[in-house]
Amino acid sequence: MIERDENMVTRRLPLRHMAAMAGMLFTAVALCQTKSVPVGQESPERQKNSVGMEFAKLSQGVFQMGSPQGEKDRLETETLHRVGISKKTWMGVHEVTQAQYARVTGESPSHFKGDNLPVEKVSYDDAVDFCRKLSALPQELAAGRSYRLPTEAEWEYACRAGTTTPFHFGDATNGTQANHDGTKTYGNIPSGPNLGKTAPVGSYPANAWGLYDMHGNVWEWCADWYGPLAVDETIDPQGAAQGTGRVLRGGSWANHGKNCRAADRYGYDPASRKNYLGFRVVLEQKKDQPLK
Ligand SMILES: [Ca+2]
Numbered sequence: 468m469i470e471r472d473e474n475m476v477t478r479r480l481p482l483r484h485m486a487a488m489a490g491m492l493f494t495a496v497a498l499c500q501t502k503s504v505p506v507g508q509e510s511p512e513r514q515k516n517s518v519g520m521e522f523a524k525l526s527q528g529v530f531q532m533g534s535p536q537g538e539k540d541r542l543e544t545e546t547l548h549r550v551g552i553s554k555k556t557w558m559g560v561h562e563v564t565q566a567q568y569a570r571v572t573g574e575s576p577s578h579f580k581g582d583n584l585p586v587e588k589v590s591y592d593d594a595v596d597f598c599r600k601l602s603a604l605p606q607e608l609a610a611g612r613s614y615r616l617p618t619e620a621e622w623e624y625a626c627r628a629g630t631t632t633p634f635h636f637g638d639a640t641n642g643t644q645a646n647h648d649g650t651k652t653y654g655n656i657p658s659g660p661n662l663g664k665t666a667p668v669g670s671y672p673a674n675a676w677g678l679y680d681m682h683g684n685v686w687e688w689c690a691d692w693y694g695p696l697a698v699d700e701t702i703d704p705q706g707a708a709q710g711t712g713r714v715l716r717g718g719s720w721a722n723h724g725k726n727c728r729a730a731d732r733y734g735y736d737p738a739s740r741k742n743y744l745g746f747r748v749v750l751e752q753k754k755d756q757p758l759k
Contacts, residue, residue: 506530507629507675514557514750517606518570522557522750523677525625532623533696534730538633539653545730549700550620558617558625559747561668561679562586562687563597571601578742583667585685585745591713591737594688594746601748611753616690616746619714619732620704626681626717626729628674633728634682635674640724645671645683653724665720665742681717682727685745686735689714693734712736719743 511523533547566582568589569575576588589597594616602613617625632638633653634645641659642649646666649659669679691706691714706714712734718727721743725731735744 505629506624507627511676513560513677516601516612516750517604517610518567518601520563520567520748521560523560525552525556525558525676527552527555528624530624530627530629531631532620532730534633534728538728538730540725540728541730542732544695544732546696546698548697550624550697550704551700551702552621552624553703556617556621556625557750557752558621558676558678559749560673560677562685562745562747563594564668568597571597571604576740579665581665581667584665585668585680587665587685587742587745588740589688589744589746590740591688591735593740594748597746598748613751613753614748615751616688617749618704619689619691619706619716620701621749622687622689622714622716623729625676625678626674628676628678630675630729633730635729636672636682640682640727642683642724645718645727646680646720647683647718647722647724647727648720649724651723651725653728662720682729683718683722684720685717686715686719686733686743687717688737688744688746689716693732710734715744 506528511525513521513523515521529549529551531547532550534541534545535547562585564583565577565586568586577586578588598614628635634640636644639654639656641652641656642661643659646662648661650661652658665684673679674681692710693712693714694707694710697704715733715735
């Protein structure tokens with residue numbers, strides 16, 4: 468159902484001095500991390516905004532983005548490399564629901580109808596527009612909160628929550644721990660359910676950080692242009708400088724288990740509106756104090 472985007476942009480080689488700077492930054496991020504518990508092992512602080520969206524405050528840290536060579540069904544573009552996330556991130560606990568989307572935009576574009584179902588049939592531009600409108604609500608302005616899509620790196624960091632397996636729940640999936648076509652299993656596991664539609668957000672077990680539906684339900688738009696991942700370690704990568712596709716992550720109700728892997732990544736037409744495309748958002752808290 469989802470086609471891979473082969474229009475890759477030219478790889479940008481890191482400059483030598485950029486590598487030195489990255490090394491220093493990695494040391495700083497690692498030092499911050501050693502002051503707290505390992506990635507994925509703390510219970511994040513939470514907050515709700517004025518439209519009832521819930522966010523979890525993920526710690527900064529370092530993780531391995533991409534997949535190892537031996538991972539079944541891995542794509543060549545899932546280049547395994549070390550990535551630092553230098554700031555704490557308020558990540559959406561759920562995919563944006565239809566009720567939340569309608570309250571902010573006045574629109575109900577979804578194919579499958581239900582207030583607590585994830586919004587779908589939203590383009591990348593629709594998702595960005597939702598963030599802009601949500602950020603402009605008087606209560607959000609007063610609270611110093613603004614919103615944006617997660618970067619691809621933030622998304623994978625959030626999905627993994629400290630794990631290195633294909634799924635945050637392990638090495639196999641059959642539609643019982645995430646909403647995808649469970650007859651198209653991944654790993655050593657019997658065939659499972661295939662709902663053939665979206666499920667209410669939060670219907671399946673959360674990951675260690677309390678985030679739901681990172682695997683399956685609807686694909687999630689990320690902020691980045693799709694392109695090659697870095698080969699060397701990077702801090703807070705923002706994706707390709709330009710491209711033709713925007714990044715989608717996590718797979719959907721319509722997909723095989725392999726497409727729901729934490730490292731799986733696609734570039735997709737940003738104007739596309741399909742009943743398997745949705746998103747979650749990151750909250751920027753302007754009143755946050757700098758890290759010490
Ligand atoms: Ca999802």
